[in-house]
Amino acid sequence: MTEPHALIAVEMGIDTHQEPVVFLRADCEVCRAEGFNANTRLQLSLGGRAIIATLNVVTEAVLPPGRVGFSRIAWQRLGLKGGEAVTLSHAPVLHSMSAVRKKIYGHALSAREIDDIIQDISAHRYSDMQIASFVTACVDRLDSGEIIALTRAMVASGKCLSWPDKPQVLDKHCIGGVPGNRTTPIVVAIASAAGLTMPKTSSRAITSPSGTADTMEVLTNVHLGLDQIQATVAQVNACLAWGGAVNLSPADDMLIRIEHALDVDGEGQMVASVLSKKLAAGSTHVLIDIPVGPTAKVRSQPQARHLAHLFDTVGKALGLRLRCLTTRGEEAIGYGIGPAQEALDILAVLNNAPQAPADLRERALFLTGHLLNMASGEELAAAIARARELLASGKAWVQFQRICAAQGGLKAIPQAAFRLELGAGHSGTLLAMDNRRLARLAKLAGAPISPAAGLRLHAKLGQALARGQPLFTLYADSQGELDYAADYYADNQDLFMIGETP
Amino acid sequence: MTEPHALIAVEMGIDTHQEPVVFLRADCEVCRAEGFNANTRLQLSLGGRAIIATLNVVTEAVLPPGRVGFSRIAWQRLGLKGGEAVTLSHAPVLHSMSAVRKKIYGHALSAREIDDIIQDISAHRYSDMQIASFVTACVDRLDSGEIIALTRAMVASGKCLSWPDKPQVLDKHCIGGVPGNRTTPIVVAIASAAGLTMPKTSSRAITSPSGTADTMEVLTNVHLGLDQIQATVAQVNACLAWGGAVNLSPADDMLIRIEHALDVDGEGQMVASVLSKKLAAGSTHVLIDIPVGPTAKVRSQPQARHLAHLFDTVGKALGLRLRCLTTRGEEAIGYGIGPAQEALDILAVLNNAPQAPADLRERALFLTGHLLNMASGEELAAAIARARELLASGKAWVQFQRICAAQGGLKAIPQAAFRLELGAGHSGTLLAMDNRRLARLAKLAGAPISPAAGLRLHAKLGQALARGQPLFTLYADSQGELDYAADYYADNQDLFMIGETP
Missing domain, CATH: 3.90.1170.30 (Pyrimidine nucleoside phosphorylase-like, C-terminal domain)
Structure with a gap:
């Protein structure tokens, strides 16, 4: 029998982003015996843990003999401290890649096949190239059954929030593509002032100049764990947290990273991405804002209607009460673009300042009205009027301050030099x-x-x-x-x- | 105006295979000023040259300040010697990725769009992820017009051989998937003994235990430049060279590398891959061997017929005389698998040794007969009989020795320890x-x-x-x-x- 090959682990001080890389000397006995060469996919094991990484071969000067070097993410994922003897072998065959190939050839996948793919991606078994291939094969080629299965698989890939005491948990999402369109903090403040439960988790910017989490971070702490989210919502009925700190639908984050590197964004994946986050956050009612404009993400009304239909179909199958709104996306909303500048607009609206951007205020009131209407069934016009009153009276501002206080206090907005x-x-x-x-x-x-x-x-x-x-x-x-x-x-x-x- | 950012180049001693990587310190001024972070695509320029590479961020211990580290392939591609001040900037926008996205959405691409993609890939402007996306989007979704355009673009990506004195230049290709099926050296020896011109270039193994170039390398030198190929063919009417040493259709090699990493192999890409190599080699007549068997690459007769039809259509459009044959692919051909073991089989057949594998001999005679028939129009049965006579008489063996002598002499076959x-x-x-x-x-x-x-x-x-x-x-x-x-x-x-x- 062959002996397992073990080498001493060394941190290389190299950040290879999300793709783990390990480094071996060209003259390394293990490379020779196992037939490893540049770009081989390896399995590194220690105790009960194992990770898959790509091999880079290095010269003698870079690494002492008998050592295996780890990139930062590889080091972290295997939970190394230094000096451990790590076992090396060929990465096991990835059976779920057969399902990816099936999709590449245009065949529909079963829920089980989609589940296997998402499990392997979540466990970091796919290379970036393999994820790129899966993402590419899915664009424009997922039927609603597959989108439903993909959504469920992504929810199952991480933690979930649950709200046993709350019959209704509201959420909103904007498809994006319009700079400055930072309605969420205003909507959450007004809606929760009206008594709705809104445990809002948001993302940071991926390709835009600011995500809701970036803008909110200028105003308060957004780095809340699951327990802190539960505690904040118990206290003030809402939160405005960064979703990345709580492991909700982590597979989604992995797919999004590759989609953005490729600049592809399939409709089916977008629907699964959005709804997996909402389901994992325990939402029951979801409002989707679809801005339409010549330079927005969605460029025509037919495209918006098609997307809305997909959201409706998948949302319904997953037990969500869901509503899609198309809004105008011809120009930036508000005046500010970038975290601090957007935060200034938000404060101006919440404070009823004379210079507050009217378009941002009206968009926020419109969305909040729809949320109130979805939750209580009251007439839309009356609901919007109620939202307006909560804003004008200063109650929304008081509620926003309570949310920030519960998350760690309101911060001073930084000024540019x-x-x-x-x-x-x-x-x-x-x-x-x-x-x-x-x-x-x-x-x-x-x-x-x-x-x-x-x-x-x-x-x-x-x-x-x-x-x-x-x-x-x-x-x-x-x-x-x-x-x-x-x-x-x-x-x-x-x-x-x-x-x-x- | 912003100043261009220049740093001193350092070789890192890291082999990142074909994907260039550069290394910058996290505290590097340029990163901060330009907003570079892990996985940013950078352009590195020196004089008139520029390469695109992926950024890895490193700690202070790994790289002195004011330096930019290069992986081996990045170092080679920029032609660095050490100590040069290299300018860093964001990689320019890759316009041809719009065409890739168009293909992802299932639209047909124009010849111009395919040309732009292949030019950018050849110039190493695509990341492996982007190539993976292109390759995935093309599987099963290229029409014959696109395959023709892809073939032409790949031919244009590299050097070409031309044979102004030769009215007919013959070539053969096997689709693969059957171990030990090493007919090429035998076919080339017999066919060129019969007077046909066969400047054969072959690949090394990518996923198999041996490619024709690997097997031939056991017997003689296969590392011939374009001039040496021309000289060898002028002398003995044939050669058996490694294609990788002569830049024929280099874009094809880049696509194949990613296809194999993903284990996907689209029909259209396969046809373009094979025919681009043949056209670049200056072939006029091409014989394609398609083995069919339950564990071969092509598994059924309908699949073989479909592939043959595609080869015929594309070959015709590109001015090739082309013939496809389906052969049995149920079992390994010959006895040996691996370079030396296959070389032993080849020598046994050429020497008419009693232990020579009959299946390898008969397959080689059948293929050679078809080549003679394509070239001269003589009856197939007569052509096969002529091939048999050339082999049995020892003329093919003499011709094989002449080819090896022209390439540098026959070598002793290595023995395993x-x-x-x-x-x-x-x-x-x-x-x-x-x-x-x-x-x-x-x-x-x-x-x-x-x-x-x-x-x-x-x-x-x-x-x-x-x-x-x-x-x-x-x-x-x-x-x-x-x-x-x-x-x-x-x-x-x-x-x-x-x-x-x-």
Whole structure:
């Protein structure tokens, strides 16, 4: 019998992101005996734990003999402390890849096959390439039965919240693609002031200049564990937490990471992604906001209707009360883009400040009205009026402060060290803006990694502008980033279309 | 204006295979200013050259400040010597990924779009994930127009051979999946002895225990440049070279690497892959061998006919005279599996040795007959008889020795240090063998990395076996590898089905 091959584990100080890599010397006995070479998939075992990693071969200078080097994520996943003797072998055959191949050839998968794939992905057995292949094969090719199975499998991949005392647990989700559209904190404040239960978990930005979790983090602590979420909701009926800290539908996060690296975003996967998070959070009623616009994620009403139908079908099968709304997505919502700038808009709306962006306020009231209507059945017009009253009276602001207090207290909003105001190149009416390039501009300025970075619009669609009149201000933490964004704008001034009203 | 960011290049001694990786310190000024983080795609420029690489972030101990580390392939591709100041920036937007997304959604691509994708892949601008996505999206979803465009784009990605003095240039290709099916050296020897021009380039094994280039390398030098191929063919009318040394259709090699990592193999890509190599080699007449069997690559006659039809359509459009033959693929051909063992079979056939495998000889004669028939139009039966005569008379063996002499001389076949004979577990008739597991067994013994490793069969289908009668001998270069293969066989004895004749 062959002996198992064991080598001493060493941390390499290399961050290979989410794909675990291990390092072996070219002259390593184990490589030779086992036929390992560059890019072999290996299994590393220690006690009862095992991980799969990709092999990189290194020269003698990099690693002493008898050692196996680990990238940061590989080290963490195997729970190493240093000095352990780790056993190396070929990665076992991934049977669920047969199901992926079946999907590649366009065949429908059974719930069991989908489950096996998601379990293997959750257990980090797939390489990024294999996940990319699965994600690609699923785009535009999942029927509703498969989307339902995928949603269930993703829910089962992680922890779940449950609310035995709450007959109704409300949630909202926006499909995205419109910068500054940060209604969630306002909606949660008003709806929970009205007595609804809203344990809201949100994501950080993946490709946008800010996610709801990034914006809320400017205002309070969002890093809540499952127990803290339960405690906060018990106390104030709502929370505004970062979903990443609680292991809800972790397989979804793995698929999203690859989808974004490829910049593909299949409808079926989007529905499964959104609904798996809601189900894992214990939601019973879900409102979906689908902004439609030429530079938004959804670009036409037929596309929006098709997506809404898919959400309805899958939501119903999974026992959710679900409603989809299409909203206007032609331009950025509010004035601020980037965590701090969006937080300023939120506070202005909650404080009924005169400079508060009307579009952000009205969108939040509209969504909250729908939530109240879904929960209680009251007339929509009456529900929106009730939301407006809760906001105007300051009750929503009080409730927002209570939520922040329960999460660790309201924080001071950071200010950017560098700013640059940019004006209209010529006079005319602001006819259009490109959401995607606007988002890119805020990201180049440093958002969301620098929370204070981003931009503030000084004009909305339909507004008349004189030549040189301020269009927007850029905010950045370094002169370099400010210059970088300004350079991009110099080449992309047409992201704002200024002309004669047609 | 922002300054370009330059850092001093350092070789890290890390082999990341074909995907270039660069390493930056977490505290690096450039990361901060440009918003680089783990897995960002970067462009590294030096003088007029630029490469795209994936970023890995490292700790202070790994890299001095002001330095950027390079993996081996990144270092080679940028042509670094050490100490150069390399400029870092975000990788430019890959416009051809829009076409990949179009294909993901099932739309047909134009020749221009396919060309752009292949150009970007050839220029190493795609990550492995992006190639995986493209490969996945193409499986089973390329129409013949797209396969034609893909073939042309792959030919254009590299060098081409041309034979202005030769009206006919013959080639053969086997789809694969049957171990030991090493007809090519025999076919080339006989056909070129008959006066046909055969500048044969072959690949090394990718997932099999040996490729034609691996087997031929046991017998002679196969590492010929374009000039050497031209010279050898001018001298002896044929060659048996490794295709990897001459940049013929290099994009094909990049796609194949990912297809094998994913274990997907689309029909359209296979046709484009094979024909791009043939066109780049300057072939005019191509014979395709499609073995069909339950454990071969092609498993049914309808599948073989479909593939043959695709080859015919695409070959015709590209101006090739092409013929597909389906052959039996139920069992390994010859006795040897692995480079040296297959070379022994080839020499036995060419020398008309009494122990020469009849199936390998007859298959080679059948294929050569078809080539002669394609080239001259003579009757197939007469052509096969002519091939038989050239072999039996020793003229093919003389011609084979001339080819080897022109390539650098005939070599002595290496012998394995360790061997183990394994017998039948019970008596009966050998009814079936599993090609895939047989190939795996030879690979576990060390083939093709150890050329002497592999196995030699002592029985063919239909043969009666007594209990304990030798079934096959394993060959390996180390006791560990021999044990590893023997262990695998202990768990997989049913790869040989021995029973009563039905």
